[in-house]
Amino acid sequence: MEVLLITPPYDFIKEGFGSKSKIRVGQLPNLGLCFIGANLEKHGHSVKIFDAQARNLSNEETANEIILLNPDVIGISITNAHYKNVKELIPLIRKNFTGIIIVGGPHVTCFPDKILNENPDVNIACVGEGEETIVEIVDAIENKKSLSYVKGIIYRDNKKIMRTENRPTLINLDSLPDPAWHLLDFKLYCPLPDQYKEMPAISMVTSRGCTWKKCTFCFEAGVNANIYRRHSPERIIENIILLQKNYGIKEIDFLDDEFLINELWIEKFAKLIKEKRIKISWSAFGRVDHVTEKMLKIAKEAGCWGVYFGFETGDEELLKVINKGTTLEQARQVCRWCHKHGLEIRGSFMLGLPGETPEKGMKTINFAIELGLNTAAFRLTYPEYGTKLYDIAKKEGKIIEGWQKMTEVSYIPKGYKNAEELQKIQKLAFRKFYFRPSYVFKRIASIRSFNDVKRNYNGLKFLLGIF
Numbered sequence: 001m002e003v004l005l006i007t008p009p010y011d012f013i014k015e016g017f018g019s020k021s022k023i024r025v026g027q028l029p030n031l032g033l034c035f036i037g038a039n040l041e042k043h044g045h046s047v048k049i050f051d052a053q054a055r056n057l058s059n060e061e062t063a064n065e066i067i068l069l070n071p072d073v074i075g076i077s078i079t080n081a082h083y084k085n086v087k088e089l090i091p092l093i094r095k096n097f098t099g100i101i102i103v104g105g106p107h108v109t110c111f112p113d114k115i116l117n118e119n120p121d122v123n124i125a126c127v128g129e130g131e132e133t134i135v136e137i138v139d140a141i142e143n144k145k146s147l148s149y150v151k152g153i154i155y156r157d158n159k160k161i162m163r164t165e166n167r168p169t170l171i172n173l174d175s176l177p178d179p180a181w182h183l184l185d186f187k188l189y190c191p192l193p194d195q196y197k198e199m200p201a202i203s204m205v206t207s208r209g210c211t212w213k214k215c216t217f218c219f220e221a222g223v224n225a226n227i228y229r230r231h232s233p234e235r236i237i238e239n240i241i242l243l244q245k246n247y248g249i250k251e252i253d254f255l256d257d258e259f260l261i262n263e264l265w266i267e268k269f270a271k272l273i274k275e276k277r278i279k280i281s282w283s284a285f286g287r288v289d290h291v292t293e294k295m296l297k298i299a300k301e302a303g304c305w306g307v308y309f310g311f312e313t314g315d316e317e318l319l320k321v322i323n324k325g326t327t328l329e330q331a332r333q334v335c336r337w338c339h340k341h342g343l344e345i346r347g348s349f350m351l352g353l354p355g356e357t358p359e360k361g362m363k364t365i366n367f368a369i370e371l372g373l374n375t376a377a378f379r380l381t382y383p384e385y386g387t388k389l390y391d392i393a394k395k396e397g398k399i400i401e402g403w404q405k406m407t408e409v410s411y412i413p414k415g416y417k418n419a420e421e422l423q424k425i426q427k428l429a430f431r432k433f434y435f436r437p438s439y440v441f442k443r444i445a446s447i448r449s450f451n452d453v454k455r456n457y458n459g460l461k462f463l464l465g466i467f
Contacts, residue, residue, distance in 0.1 A: 029203065
């Protein structure tokens with residue numbers, strides 16, 4: 001069967017960050033669709049990936065192009081950020097499409113019970129990881145078999161909505177085929193200015209699940225938490241060699257929640273890079289309580305240029321509110337190690353947490369400056385429905401119900417007078433961090449190439465767009 005896998009429209013710069021800049025950066029391929037597409041092809045199906053987000057298409061433009069492609073089955077990947085657009089897109093598709101519409105992704109896994117009720121044009125919803133599930137769905141459709149035997153789905157049976165038993169977690173990730181990179185148009189993708197050094201660059205994920213699973217703001221905590229699993233270093237090295245040979249990739253942005261977590265895995269990974277004489281630039285994520293100095297040193301020697309940490313706040317009590325499991329001193333220590341070994345540090349922070357006041361917000365801003373970070377993101381707290389943080393926020397402030405853009409105020413802690421005061425502290429954070437003279441001078445002094453000039457120029461446009 002012919003299957004079309006879709007990343008729906010979403011203005012990542014405007015809706016994700018609140019920047020009015022028109023720069024076309026921050027687009028990364030949907031890795032989940034690459035894995036799903038590869039498994040469908042392995043089982044004899046024809047697959048295309050349609051990335052409406054990266055192509056900057058509207059819902060109407062997306063629907064029109066999908067109809068022209070005329071697939072047998074459509075699969076749509078939905079994150080929480082995408083959902084508003086998806087609800088508008090699906091009826092537009094259905095006007096001229098009589099085939100099967102399947103949805104999946106993080107939003108479906110978080111809120112499975114409402115998907116088919118809110119979207120009458122959807123036939124099937126995949127709950128959880130979809131590589132094996134969608135193959136069984138498409139095989140059942142092609143052979144006109146009952147969907148009741150497919151684990152991990154919600155589907156329509158005439159007028160009834162049925163749910164099957166959960167699908168067991170796939171433990172051996174190496175058993176999956178390599179991602180279907182050949183289905184991508186690599187020209188569409190470019191990371192944010194602070195997320196790469198060389199082009200062409202691509203993202204990869206080496207693991208699934210989270211080892212901590214307790215942060216109150218994360219969908220991977222609580223009922224949605226999954227077992228932590230990881231590809232072998234050998235498999236990841238094979239993929240890097242393939243990407244370099246076939247697509248000329250010079251840099252990898254590893255998007256694992258925690259890439260730097262296991263010293264033995266990192267040692268093996270670094271050893272293979274050296275043995276196979278792979279020249280690759282890369283960056284990764286880590287937790288301040290799990291990263292060791294030895295790990296950072298090994299990573300640097302293997303081509304790593306930077307690490308991204310979720311510091312979240314500069315207030316110890318607020319770290320406890322979100323159950324981060326880390327301390328401010330651990331954050332300071334890991335930054336000292338990164339500076340010592342020449343690694344750049346990217347950090348993310350949440351403003352407007354339950355219990356926060358403007359004074360505590362200023363502590364977070366000053367903490368970001370103290371750490372000597374290369375870049376910092378200051379996000380307004382967005383209590384996702386279904387997380388523990390949502391329940392805490394309902395007691396400790398005012399939640400503005402209904403869909404809100406991630407850049408708009410959706411929650412006002414009791415410590416703030418109104419939404420305007422919270423927005424003011426966010427803009428102050430960006431201004432104090434990025435426009436202090438010492439930081440500007442450091443950025444200018446770090447420029448070594450035309451590519452650096454281009455990245456810094458785009459970064460400046462991005463920041464000015466926020467203001």
